[in-house]
Amino acid sequence: MRILIAMMKHETNTFSPVVADWKRFQDWGAHLGEDALKAYEGTAMPMGAYIDLARERGAEIVTPVAAEAMPAGMVTTEAYNNLVNPILDAVREGVDCAMLDLHGAMVSEVTPDGEGTLLERIREIDPDLPIAVTLDLHCNLTDKMVSNCTTLIGYKTYPHVDMYEVGMQIGRALLDSMEGKVDPVMSWGNVPLLSQTLCQGTDDEPMATLIRLCREAEQEPGVLAATAFGGFALADMKDSGNSVIIVTDGDRAQADRIRDRILAKAWELREDFIYKHSPLEERVAEAKTMTDGPVILLDHADNCGSGATQDVMTVIAEILRQDLEDVAVAAVWDPAAVQEMQKAGIGSKITLKLGGKSDMPSIGEVGEPLEVTGTVKVLTNGEWTVHGPMYTGVNVFMGPTAVLDTGNMEIVIVSNHHEPWDIGVFTSVGIQPQHKRYLVLKSRIHYRAGFAPIGKATLTLDGKGVTTSDNNLLDYKNVRRPIYPLDLINEA
Template sequence: MRLLIAMMKHETNSFSPIATPWQRFVDWGAFHGPDVVRAYRGTAMPIGAYIDLAEAAGAEIVSPIAAEAMPSGIVSADAYRCLTDPILEAVAKGGIDAAMLDLHGAMVAEATPDGEGTLLERIRALAPGLPIAVTCDLHANLTERMVANCTALIGYKTYPHVDMHVVGRQVGRILLDALDGKVKPVMAWGNRPILAQTLRMGTDDEPMKGLVDAAKAAEHGSILAATVFGGFPLADMPDAGLSAIVVADGDAAVAAETRDRLLDQAWRQKEEFIYRHEPLGEAVARARQIEQGPVLLLDHADNCGSGGTQDVMTVIEEVLRQDLPDVAVAAVWDPDAVEAMARAGVGSTVTLPLGGKTDMPSIGLKGRPLTVTGKVKLVSDGEWVCRGPMYTGVTVQMGKTAVLQVGLVEIVVVSRHHEPWDLGVFTSVGIDPRAKRYLVLKSRIHYRAGFAPIGRATITCDGDGVTTSDNDLLTFRHLRRPVYPLDRPNDWPWF
């Protein structure tokens, strides 16, 4: 048996000014051929689960590409070709018995607003009967094209995503059982016009917790897999928003009934998917009253893990203004500042404009650096390995990295975007996050994977950035309308 195993992942923020050329995938890690297996065997990724299943089955692995990039703006046409051409060429050669694909589900490219659906459609055009298993992120914007061109599709049930290997194994097993004639997968999918906000999708919290619990409870008897997708609201494309898919063993009616039950539950809870704001100064002042740390301060509007520039200084400036003591920040993206600190040398005192190098025209903001004076504590290559529970075993490349001590605040400054979901963002540069009173994290929910176990309290800080939860700042041009909460008509006639 010959199994095609590949990964193509990007969460596209249509409002982000950060370009997404092919080099962005190379910087994160783009592998071809045997290097794919070497890079991802033993990791907690879906592709790691696929490799485990294939090797256990004694299958020959065809691995044309595995590539991922941190979320950013629309994927360039060249990058999309670099991602999809190797997969399509492998399929066109023939001799493939099945495919296992590790996708995201929210890729918007210059060539297509539905990056994954277009890829799957092209694969099926080349090999109409090819069995295909697909894993998607919980933030996938599921489309008809995606579902119509695969055999079984599943999504993560955790946010932060700590079950990637689990769901990869689950859908991979469905595919292998289908090849053996043990099951006959049929799928029912649908959506509701809810543009849920990412801050309200944590699976330890309602409303997602209840929806995930219901999906898990449905997975028995003829139901092989059930997934509720929160969707990615910052991908300005027609299908952005909440959806669900159910994979059943030959019973389309049961799959459809389960899908509808999940979607109806989500619609009843639609108001819970909207984030409620708090003035930034009040949030930081509230944090100041908490004496025992670490207190986690989330700079969520500038989260590079959702396409943020990671160089907005609004929250950091307020933390400095209110003179919070014993703070560590992860991380500010500013390659120029890193180079300046490297030239000055460890132990030097420098004054420099930090962050604020990127304009954000989609929300009408100019970059605004913050001039700071501090001591260069460390310069490193920024390379380390995630210890879990998210992306376990994957090597992180933050690029050249420096730590700048500004008063009582230690700021990790990086040359490549990286969201802080693992303690290694601090420990790799000599900072013990457990010993800090405050940790400023440019994150939304993924921080929980590494930091929730050590945090005494968590406060969301409504700063500036293109991952804002303020819908009034965003102009959607391609999103289907009406949709909640952007529109509130009295009648929603189609369900």
């Protein structure tokens, strides 16, 4: 058996000014051929699961590409072609099946449905090719995705700590179908609900209820997979929003029934999927009264893990203004500041105009650097390996990295965007986060993978940025309408 295994991932924030070009994929890790196999074999990724399944069967493994970039704006034509063409070439050469590790919210200059278009083009080459697909919980599911694969599943955790397990689950279903053991049929649908990522943590309501319903469904005889997608609201494309897909063994009526039950519950809980805001200065003042640390302070509107610039200084400025002590920040993106600190050298006192290098025209904001003075404490190359439960075994490349110590605050400054979902963002530069009073993280929910075990409390701080949860700041042009909460509608 000859199995094609590939990874192509990007969560596109169409409001982001950050360019998703080929270099951005290379900065994270764009691997071709044997390098792709070496990069992901033994990791807790869907691709790692696919490779293990292929090894079990003694199959020949074809890995044309494994590439991911931190979320950003629209994927360029060059980058999209560099991702898709190696996969299509491998299909043309002939394979028995394909197992694909995709995201589900890729918008490119070529197509608003990056994954659906890839699958469609694969099927144009080989209409009967068995295809298994894993998708992120934040997938904006489309008919093109479903119509052009054999089996499909999404993660049931956010933070995504079950990626290997879902890869195993859907990969086995595909192989079983090829052996005639099962006959997968899929039923999917969506509701007019544009829920916010900050309200999709699977340990929290309302998402916890939808996940519970999916797990219960998978206990029913004949159900191969059940997925409730939260969707990614910051990708302004037609199908953005909450959706459900059920895969059963030949029983479409069963799949339809389960799908409708879970979609109805998602719509019933729609108000709980919308974040409620609080004034920034009040939340920071509340944090100041909390003495048992670490207290995690989320600068969620500037989360590069959803496409933000990671250089907005609004929250950091307010924390400094209110004189919070013993603070560590991960991370500010400012390659120029890192270069200045490298020139100054470790131990030097330096004044920087930190961050604020990026304008954000989609929300009417201009970059505003913050002048800070401190000591250059650490300089590194920004490379480390994840040992926590999310992206386990994957190498991280933050680029040249520095730590600025202002006295009250240690700020990790990076040259490549990286969301802090693992404590390695601190430990790799010599900071012990468990002993800090406050941890400021430019993250939403993924921080929980590494930091929930050490955090004593968590506060969301509503700063500025293109991952805002304030719909009033975003000008949607392409999403289907009417849709809640952009439109007040009572029936799905």
